[in-house]
Amino acid sequence: MTILKSSVAKKVAMALSGLFLVMFILIHLAINLTLIYPGKEAFDAAVEFMATNPFIQLMQPVLFLGFIFHIAMGIYLEWTNQGKRSVKYVNSNPGAASSWASRNMIWTGLFVLLFLIVHLINYFVPFKTQEIHDHYALVTGLFKNPFYTLFYVLAFIGLGIHLSHGFQSAFQSLGTPREKCNKALVITGNIIALLVAFGFSAIAIYFYFN
Amino acid sequence: MKLNLKIWRQNGPNDKGRMVDYQIDGVESDMSFLEMLDLLNENLIAKGEEPIAFDHDCREGICGMCSLYINGEAHGPDRLTTTCQLHMRRFKDGETITIEPWRANAFPVIKDLIVDRSALDRIQQAGGYISVNTSGRTVDANNIPIPKKDADNAFDAATCIGCGACVATCKNASAMLFVSAKVAQFAQLPQGRVEAAKRVQDMVAVMDAEGFGSCTNTGACEVECPKGISLSNIAILNKEFLLAQVK
Numbered sequence A: 001m002t003i004l005k006s007s008v009a010k011k012v013a014m015a016l017s018g019l020f021l022v023m024f025i026l027i028h029l030a031i032n033l034t035l036i037y038p039g040k041e042a043f044d045a046a047v048e049f050m051a052t053n054p055f056i057q058l059m060q061p062v063l064f065l066g067f068i069f070h071i072a073m074g075i076y077l078e079w080t081n082q083g084k085r086s087v088k089y090v091n092s093n094p095g096a097a098s099s100w101a102s103r104n105m106i107w108t109g110l111f112v113l114l115f116l117i118v119h120l121i122n123y124f125v126p127f128k129t130q131e132i133h134d135h136y137a138l139v140t141g142l143f144k145n146p147f148y149t150l151f152y153v154l155a156f157i158g159l160g161i162h163l164s165h166g167f168q169s170a171f172q173s174l175g176t177p178r179e180k181c182n183k184a185l186v187i188t189g190n191i192i193a194l195l196v197a198f199g200f201s202a203i204a205i206y207f208y209f210n
Numbered sequence B: 001m002k003l004n005l006k007i008w009r010q011n012g013p014n015d016k017g018r019m020v021d022y023q024i025d026g027v028e029s030d031m032s033f034l035e036m037l038d039l040l041n042e043n044l045i046a047k048g049e050e051p052i053a054f055d056h057d058c059r060e061g062i063c064g065m066c067s068l069y070i071n072g073e074a075h076g077p078d079r080l081t082t083t084c085q086l087h088m089r090r091f092k093d094g095e096t097i098t099i100e101p102w103r104a105n106a107f108p109v110i111k112d113l114i115v116d117r118s119a120l121d122r123i124q125q126a127g128g129y130i131s132v133n134t135s136g137r138t139v140d141a142n143n144i145p146i147p148k149k150d151a152d153n154a155f156d157a158a159t160c161i162g163c164g165a166c167v168a169t170c171k172n173a174s175a176m177l178f179v180s181a182k183v184a185q186f187a188q189l190p191q192g193r194v195e196a197a198k199r200v201q202d203m204v205a206v207m208d209a210e211g212f213g214s215c216t217n218t219g220a221c222e223v224e225c226p227k228g229i230s231l232s233n234i235a236i237l238n239k240e241f242l243l244a245q246v247k
Helices: A007-034 A040-052 A055-084 A105-129 A135-142 A146-171 A178-209 B033-046 B118-125 B148-158 B165-169 B176-187 B194-209 B219-224 B232-246
Strands: B002-008 B018-024 B094-101 B109-111
Touching: A007 A040, A007 A055, A007 A146, A007 A178, A007 B194, A007 B232, A040 A055, A040 A135, A055 A105, A105 A135, A105 A146, A146 B232, A178 B232, B018 B033, B109 B232, B118 B176, B118 B194, B118 B232, B148 B176, B165 B176, B165 B219, B176 B219, B176 B232, B194 B232
Parallel strands: B002 B094
Antiparallel strands: B002 B018
């Protein structure tokens, strides 16, 4: 356990939990896309599958722990890192050397966390506590609210920005040979970021207007 | 050239410190940034004021002694340039320039613009060397086959001058670029390979203990590094660290 005390090991843990969550979000996106195509029946079948499949049931607590770990470790690391420079610069120009996304992972992360809490209250809690027959209606119904849809879209743009840095950063933390892989990882990361940001947003906007 | 300077003044480690405004006239465009400060100090001494303390040594861009956070960037606005190699032609007549010391808890201010960077020395002492015996019946270095790519990468890592710009620039005051340059320099050569696992663990442990932050891969260090030390070295450090755990 002494290894986990190292800053390098903590970054590896952030990377692994982050990539695990990326996998989850892509599966989630694939299921949500069935709302539009093929449509209601496919979506309800997917929800039914997720609710009953034993492997998915097994993964649910793992996913929950993955979220808790990634969030708690992220906040802890940011908190301790902030404490490493007690006297701040009077004039600092960080934009000259690094991307906004890379410097603001904590803020995009916390914004997504806020969304996650609202999301759990809206879907997950009723899903677990009530007998819901029409999942399609529950999901699409909320998008009729313009404020909710706007918040939803902003949250996924935030997540997209988070992933645009997070994906390639995770591989760097895992020690992937940079010269060979970096270009491919940056491109893949950006594609995933765009998919997540536009994919989820498009679904929300579609149901707002339809 | 006439300039307005905002410079950090701090009498000692326990003084709170403050930004002080100075006006300077007669700056020539071919002066280096440090020569401009020399001129300012001569003016201050002539007026009976205390000159500004700043670090410098070779003034050739190779010793790593000069520092300074100029207009919000380590070693100023130029890339691959130490402060001593930054020239006043980079600035405009009448411009306001802010000059601050490196900011990191691991680099406490000694006086004015001078900070204590001995934390980097202590990381180096924890493993930034080889202890394999290379004396006695020494084999000619060229007799050891090393792929050119590895030799080039090791040499590139070895060009780190330990100035601390990476720490000063990093939003987390992380020393990962410095430490990774040292780790990668040795890890890619057969003589250094022997102790690679112990080296990376020992150097990372001291880095953490000295109060540097952790790396979040923003890449700012690589951009601001006057020697262009690559982020590839940080990936190598991470890999070496993980490999060392399973050894």
